[in-house]
Amino acid sequence: MFRRKDDVFFLLDQVSDKVTRNELLATANAYLHKYGCFEISELHRQFENRLNRICIRNVEDFESFYQQIAQSGVRCVAAPQVGNRIARYNNGNVQTSFEAITKSIIIFITESCYGSCTEGNLHNEFQAFSADLLGKLIRIFAENELICVEINDSICYQSFETLGLPQNFADTLITILDRLDEIGLPPSQEVLHTAISLELGVNFRTEFSLPNWNTFRRLIASCFKGEPRREWKNNIFLGGER
CATH class of the missing domain: 1.10.10 (Arc Repressor Mutant, subunit A)
Structure with missing residues (x-):
């Protein structure tokens, strides 16, 4: 049984079918293995159309549901410095994970995108996290490597080298x-x-x-x-x- 925070109970099969639950857990576990954490709202976004909206009304309900079916040793917390709700291993260090993720972001933008990447393309590459959280990580951990600019009404992230500043x-x-x-x-x-x-x-x-x-x-x-x-x-x- 799934117990929502308002003390309403549902059978697990009322919330979703077993295939969906298995895929949800497989996706979450893959994110945890790759990044050490993931953003709750993003996992919800990816699966919300496959969940019963009467049972799972919002992200808060989804977090409760995920915590009930998730593997042991995983916690959902508000991430320090950014505030976004994330799932992480109990013994995981969020700061270390965020720094490693940011290094991957820098490499992706500078090497795969030749120094300039739209907010949308960045989110497509790092689907475990929202565009909002990715932007926060760049501002906090990549302030000397990347900068946020607005090109044709679109948010882009660029390396300083690709801004086109005068050489002197x-x-x-x-x-x-x-x-x-x-x-x-x-x-x-x-x-x-x-x-x-x-x-x-x-x-x-x-x-x-x-x-x-x-x-x-x-x-x-x-x-x-x-x-x-x-x-x-x-x-x-x-x-x-x-």
Whole structure:
């Protein structure tokens, strides 16, 4: 019997047929073996049309159902740093799994996709995770390798090398920041963006499809090679004493 959290009981065969349950478990186990974890909502999405919607009304019901039929040694938890609900081995380390998954993402984008991949293609390659979670992993664990851009109204992930920045951009950035320091103008994101745009003769964010200020700040932090090192504080790119 399957007991839902609202204390309503169903026979397992009311929820789904045995073939579906076996395929669901086989898919889940394959994800666990490959990645060490998977996202509950994605497994639900893949099987929801084969489950009785009266019994399994939402992702929460599905998680309860999966936990009942899953192999021992698997837990469903809110993943640290991202919050998405995942299934993992009891003795598994989510941080280690996420770092390994992100390395696979980087390799896939840089090698298989030649440095540029749409959000949809990335999700098709890593079907154990939602586009939302994949984006979070990139922002947290690949901030110095990949960047999110918007091309023709589509979200894409690119390596910094494929953005098409001028070859001397790192030197140009140092020069601009030195000038701003000389005139006592704090390099806020808006001021720095304007200065870069004037230097390059283009609207920098528009030209390189940077969808938001967070993406702009990540790009600047990655490209800056000067001394002393700088970091963003309250949207100002501050440096230490020389």
